[in-house]
Amino acid sequence: MKKKTVLNSGYVELVEWMGSDNAVIRNARRCWKSQSKGTESDLKLLKHLLRKGHKTPFEAAVFTFDIKCPLFVARQWFRHRMASYNEESLRYSLAEREYFIPDDLPAHLRETWVEHHEESFNLYEKMIAEHYMRREIARSILPVGIYTSFYWTVNGSSLQNFLMLRTDRQAQKEIREYALVILELVKKISPLCFRTFEEVVLQKGGILS
Numbered sequence: 001m002k003k004k005t006v007l008n009s010g011y012v013e014l015v016e017w018m019g020s021d022n023a024v025i026r027n028a029r030r031c032w033k034s035q036s037k038g039t040e041s042d043l044k045l046l047k048h049l050l051r052k053g054h055k056t057p058f059e060a061a062v063f064t065f066d067i068k069c070p071l072f073v074a075r076q077w078f079r080h081r082m083a084s085y086n087e088e089s090l091r092y093s094l095a096e097r098e099y100f101i102p103d104d105l106p107a108h109l110r111e112t113w114v115e116h117h118e119e120s121f122n123l124y125e126k127m128i129a130e131h132y133m134r135r136e137i138a139r140s141i142l143p144v145g146i147y148t149s150f151y152w153t154v155n156g157s158s159l160q161n162f163l164m165l166r167t168d169r170q171a172q173k174e175i176r177e178y179a180l181v182i183l184e185l186v187k188k189i190s191p192l193c194f195r196t197f198e199e200v201v202l203q204k205g206g207i208l209s
């Protein structure tokens, strides 16, 4: 699927997935030794699962996303332990000269903001190139607004927990932007599960309102 731009330099890309609505419905129906009985009946079942917190059938769907986000967003993201992460290393690779710039920054502050980050990168690169400092040490010069990238593999149940917490208005605006993009992506792959989740949990729970 195509990369979706988020913030000034970030993105979300759904790179791979396994299972979708059919897998979740199939696994859930094992409880009753039944099979799919058509969309209306399946929707009723999904609503029941979501209302009662019967979450395991949603684990039958698994998604891998490629994410690029500022370090301060990644730090919040990585608190979601029920997932797998593979992040770029600033021990083994050089940081790219990219950093978060808030879109609502007044022009005079934007200049100071950019200058600060550019100077930090100048010093970081100088320490490595001229003073042979190890990358893993030199990186501590860089601000938390620099971008990082990682693969995130998460099952449907844990993803719903992430979306419930991070699409909420209480969540920081920047991670919320990522969560809202992810919600739209998974609704395309698994429309019955994630549209029902949006309706039953996010809208009725007052999270998206």
Ligand SMILES: Cc1cc2nc3c(=O)[nH]c(=O)nc-3n(C[C@H](O)[C@H](O)[C@H](O)COP(=O)(O)OP(=O)(O)OC[C@H]3O[C@@H](n4cnc5c(N)ncnc54)[C@H](O)[C@@H]3O)c2cc1C
Pocket: 079, 080, 081, 082, 083, 158, 161, 165, 166, 170, 171, 172
């Ligand atoms: C608005 C907001 C503000 C926050 N502010 C802070 C903050 O100031 N400081 C801070 O440290 N964190 C903060 N957090 C992080 C928060 O406490 C969680 O760590 C984070 O949201 C991950 O949620 P989770 O544990 O449900 O997810 P996961 O780690 O993916 O866990 C999923 C579920 O698995 C179960 N689980 C996982 N591990 C355990 C375990 N060890 N024991 C029992 N059950 C487990 C729980 O049911 C959990 O809900 C904040 C989160 C939000 C959304």
